[in-house]
Amino acid sequence: MSRKIDAADKTKEIVFQVKDLAKTYKMGEVEVHALRGANMELYAGELVVLLGPSGSGKSTLLNILGGLDKATSGFVSYRGNDLTKASEQELTEYRRFHVGFVFQFYNLIPSLTALENVAVVTEIAKNPMKPEDALALVGLTERLDHFPAQLSGGEQQRVAIARAISKNPQVMLCDEPTGALDSQTGVVVLEALERVNRELGTATAIITHNVDIAAMADRVIHLSNGRISEVTANKVRKSPHDIQW
Amino acid sequence: MKGQVFAITLVVLSGVSTFVMFITTMHSLDRTRNSFYNDYNFADVFVNLKRAPESLKEKIKEVPGVNRVETRVSAHVKLDINGFSEPVTGQIVSVPDDGQPMLNRLHIRKGRLADSTKDNEVVINETFAHAHGFNLGDKFAAVINGKWKKLTITGIALSPEFVLVMRPYSMSPDFKRYGILWMSRKAISRAYNMEGAFNNIALTLYPGAKVSDVLRELDNIVERYGGYGAYDRKDQISHRLLNEEFNMLRNMSKIFPTIFICVAAFLLNVVMSRTINTQREQVAALKAFGYNNVAIGIHYAQLVVLIVLAGLVLGIVAGIWLGGILGGIYMEVYRFPALVFVLKPWVIISAIFISIASALVGTVHSLWRAAQQPPAEAMRAEPPAKYKITLLEKMGVGRKFSQPTRIIARNIERKPVRTMLSILGIAVACATMISSGFFKDSVDYMVNVQFVLSQKEDMAVGFVEPTSYRALYEIKEMEGVHYAETFRTVPVKFRFGRSSYKTVINGIEPDSRLHPLLDSNLKPVTLPQEGIILNDYLGKILGVKAGDMLTVEILEGSKAIRQVQVVSLVKLYLGVMGYMDVKALNRLMREGEAVSGVYLTADNQYQEKLYRSFVSMPRVSGTIVRKNEIRNFYDVQAKGMLFFTFIATLMAGSISIGVVYNNARIALSERSRELSSLRVLGYTRGEISYILLGELVVIAIAAIPLGFIIGYALCGYIAAALQSDLFRVPLIIEMKTFALAAVVVMISASISGLIVRHKLDHLDLVEVLKTRE
Numbered sequence A: 001m002s003r004k005i006d007a008a009d010k011t012k013e014i015v016f017q018v019k020d021l022a023k024t025y026k027m028g029e030v031e032v033h034a035l036r037g038a039n040m041e042l043y044a045g046e047l048v049v050l051l052g053p054s055g056s057g058k059s060t061l062l063n064i065l066g067g068l069d070k071a072t073s074g075f076v077s078y079r080g081n082d083l084t085k086a087s088e089q090e091l092t093e094y095r096r097f098h099v100g101f102v103f104q105f106y107n108l109i110p111s112l113t114a115l116e117n118v119a120v121v122t123e124i125a126k127n128p129m130k131p132e133d134a135l136a137l138v139g140l141t142e143r144l145d146h147f148p149a150q151l152s153g154g155e156q157q158r159v160a161i162a163r164a165i166s167k168n169p170q171v172m173l174c175d176e177p178t179g180a181l182d183s184q185t186g187v188v189v190l191e192a193l194e195r196v197n198r199e200l201g202t203a204t205a206i207i208t209h210n211v212d213i214a215a216m217a218d219r220v221i222h223l224s225n226g227r228i229s230e231v232t233a234n235k236v237r238k239s240p241h242d243i244q245w
Numbered sequence B: 001m002k003g004q005v006f007a008i009t010l011v012v013l014s015g016v017s018t019f020v021m022f023i024t025t026m027h028s029l030d031r032t033r034n035s036f037y038n039d040y041n042f043a044d045v046f047v048n049l050k051r052a053p054e055s056l057k058e059k060i061k062e063v064p065g066v067n068r069v070e071t072r073v074s075a076h077v078k079l080d081i082n083g084f085s086e087p088v089t090g091q092i093v094s095v096p097d098d099g100q101p102m103l104n105r106l107h108i109r110k111g112r113l114a115d116s117t118k119d120n121e122v123v124i125n126e127t128f129a130h131a132h133g134f135n136l137g138d139k140f141a142a143v144i145n146g147k148w149k150k151l152t153i154t155g156i157a158l159s160p161e162f163v164l165v166m167r168p169y170s171m172s173p174d175f176k177r178y179g180i181l182w183m184s185r186k187a188i189s190r191a192y193n194m195e196g197a198f199n200n201i202a203l204t205l206y207p208g209a210k211v212s213d214v215l216r217e218l219d220n221i222v223e224r225y226g227g228y229g230a231y232d233r234k235d236q237i238s239h240r241l242l243n244e245e246f247n248m249l250r251n252m253s254k255i256f257p258t259i260f261i262c263v264a265a266f267l268l269n270v271v272m273s274r275t276i277n278t279q280r281e282q283v284a285a286l287k288a289f290g291y292n293n294v295a296i297g298i299h300y301a302q303l304v305v306l307i308v309l310a311g312l313v314l315g316i317v318a319g320i321w322l323g324g325i326l327g328g329i330y331m332e333v334y335r336f337p338a339l340v341f342v343l344k345p346w347v348i349i350s351a352i353f354i355s356i357a358s359a360l361v362g363t364v365h366s367l368w369r370a371a372q373q374p375p376a377e378a379m380r381a382e383p384p385a386k387y388k389i390t391l392l393e394k395m396g397v398g399r400k401f402s403q404p405t406r407i408i409a410r411n412i413e414r415k416p417v418r419t420m421l422s423i424l425g426i427a428v429a430c431a432t433m434i435s436s437g438f439f440k441d442s443v444d445y446m447v448n449v450q451f452v453l454s455q456k457e458d459m460a461v462g463f464v465e466p467t468s469y470r471a472l473y474e475i476k477e478m479e480g481v482h483y484a485e486t487f488r489t490v491p492v493k494f495r496f497g498r499s500s501y502k503t504v505i506n507g508i509e510p511d512s513r514l515h516p517l518l519d520s521n522l523k524p525v526t527l528p529q530e531g532i533i534l535n536d537y538l539g540k541i542l543g544v545k546a547g548d549m550l551t552v553e554i555l556e557g558s559k560a561i562r563q564v565q566v567v568s569l570v571k572l573y574l575g576v577m578g579y580m581d582v583k584a585l586n587r588l589m590r591e592g593e594a595v596s597g598v599y600l601t602a603d604n605q606y607q608e609k610l611y612r613s614f615v616s617m618p619r620v621s622g623t624i625v626r627k628n629e630i631r632n633f634y635d636v637q638a639k640g641m642l643f644f645t646f647i648a649t650l651m652a653g654s655i656s657i658g659v660v661y662n663n664a665r666i667a668l669s670e671r672s673r674e675l676s677s678l679r680v681l682g683y684t685r686g687e688i689s690y691i692l693l694g695e696l697v698v699i700a701i702a703a704i705p706l707g708f709i710i711g712y713a714l715c716g717y718i719a720a721a722l723q724s725d726l727f728r729v730p731l732i733i734e735m736k737t738f739a740l741a742a743v744v745v746m747i748s749a750s751i752s753g754l755i756v757r758h759k760l761d762h763l764d765l766v767e768v769l770k771t772r773e
């Protein structure tokens, strides 16, 4: 059975509070229940990994946390602010100032260089890093003026991470950041994420299919069939460097 | 693709409908005219003379080539209409006492011919009747051979001879102030002491008769009887102006459809290459299933045809409908018994052929690429787009660009050809719009130059016969007249080499205060002491240059043939005439000082009284009031102009919406991924709209000045194509026309922008995260 979350954790500041969260997609007559009453928390400064079979609702949950999608019922709050009641403008502002995203397919702007792709975010953020510094954090100092088409997949993903961290977000939400990468490149990307979490204290949630990656987390949240089936905590976080798959 | 197909449909529709409209109107009018001419025996040749005995008819019949001959008595009269105090003139034409004439038969719309036993019955032409609201039994008066006579309307008719009714040598038709009166030969002969005589001949020719020989022979025969020169249909006012109208329609049917078809082909090209790009994988799959290149090509060609088809069918239907409306507008000026609507199958076939062919030509490149793609390559994702730092940024301008602005600049620079074509497309829309405003501007200008700046008189009084200078002093003495000066008008036929033209020479007083001759720069032309000035259009018809000796056949009085030197050609917008110093003209005529009429200015309050007294003066043949002339010019032109402006605005709107919207949709489909990504990163709807719409705005703004240039050139071409005896359209485009065109482009761009903006607001953010580009 899962180890109960210990009391010490509860004293930590809660970043996300999720209660009975449900999401139903209506496709004509058919209803798809992507989430059926999920409950979880994310604490400040921690790194969690979300695990679960395909279709279990991981992306749906992350998208709702990130203010990209709206729940059908239930409750999500971000630092005490009810996201389910937020307007479109408030959600946009929330994404703009608080959340850093990393996605499986990078979603870079093809017409902008690496540096400019980061500047896209720093230009509109409140308290950003310098784009060069963000790129230095992911080890891309040499490739500032390259367009995405001129970068490898791993490099593109690191640009995406640099873009996400450059605004100094409160939370990082990463949906299969290594999904399109080989294991070696994946490790480099994970190291970047881990470093940001460690050095900047950014609460980070990472979705992955890779059970081995779970070892780098403080806690591992298991989803199945639209519910949180299990939450486990790691005593020690493994460095991505030591993870092999 | 729905919206884009709709936009293309709109443009194809515009092109096809204008094509069908202009061509069917032309064919319909042509057929209508021909059947009117045939059914009502329109004469081939006309002769005016002073007076000849009826017995001369037999002699004329013997002229080789002459078929049927009809003699007539005709006279110009002043009319006096109750309740209409302005001067009105008309032409009386005799109708045989035993009924319908053999040639130029009348189409009786209402009532009957005049009874030959009565001398006060008259049939009038339809436009005149409508202009005054005349009905059968209504009465008006005419001054017939100096005697005031009350006439009763027994019929309202049309004649192939007067399809367009226009006072000879006037600038534009005036239905209210000029009418045709058909009276019995007996009545009019008696009034003019023409019993047993005639002063006008209409005749038809046998097929194959040599017209110039017949004319020469006729001139010889009637010379003794005061002949004013025989002329054939091409010099007959109504016929000539109809011909010119047909030319204009023919030109229009070429210019506008061409523009639309080109735009449609361009839009199709963009849409198809985009479609084929996004369907690379399907193409590859089809190939893997064994479809060959031809089959793939045909598949897409069918799609192109399908897209064109809707616009084609709607365009044909709309074209037929608009053709009916345009035909109706023509029928208000050009009167036929009924408009025979002609829809030639080849018009439909060529509309189909032209639009489909140009659509395929426009897309042939993309079709070819689709067909040629090796399956393996198609299976692979499209290679990532190559971007570069833009020139602007390299020059340092871009330093301060925000990232969204950078995105705009790089997207524009990445597809220079498409960007250029989009700019061109919108520019063409802008140009089309300008061309519609240009009509009004140039007509306004023309009217201002002709009727305001170079005709400063309040009234022009014409005499029945050339008169002595005394008439001037008499008129100057009349109450209310401020100032008066004379003019001399001599009907002539100019000959130069093998060309000839029937018109008049205007003799003007040197330093004329009321009627200065102005050139196209609005500078007064100083009339030379000797020699003649022609307007350049007449110069072109005759093929003369300054310095040439021109042969002048005088068509009144002496009937002499004289030579006169062409001093210069000047550019004038209305009419086709020669101009001389009145003294030089009198010398040329060798008949001493004679005047044809007087221009005068008068006190406003006396004007009506003045022309009432002119009506009762037997020597005065008619009076023209300038301000009526202006108003009338607009009345006659207004409907046609309004219709044209309306159509052109609609079309320009549809092109600019078509091009801008299409552009916007393509941009949206190409950029929706990165725009959604930006939304995910926290960009607001407004901020991403800026990226997409900013690109459109840049293109639209670049298009407008180019549109001005193309518009100017297009108007120049149209102006050249629309030259006619009636007027030469000056190339005048007002600032406000340019402004309006820009506004229409901006509005249609904004409408397209709003539609796209609406779509931007509903981007599915989650969708784009799930797929690779």
Ligand SMILES: Nc1ncnc2c1ncn2[C@@H]1O[C@H](COP(=O)(O)OP(=O)(O)OP(=O)(O)O)[C@@H](O)[C@H]1O
Binding pocket: A025, A026, A027, A032, A033, A034, A052, A053, A054, A055, A056, A057, A058, A059, A060, A061
């Ligand atoms: N837009 C949508 N319309 C309908 N059903 C959807 C939509 N998005 C997701 N679903 C359904 O919701 C369920 C959960 O989807 P979700 O993407 O959250 O799964 P996941 O855990 O991220 O899976 P994977 O590991 O394969 O990415 C799935 O059954 C999916 O089919």
Ligand SMILES: [Mg+2]
Binding pocket: A058, A059, A060, A175
């Ligand atoms: Mg997922």
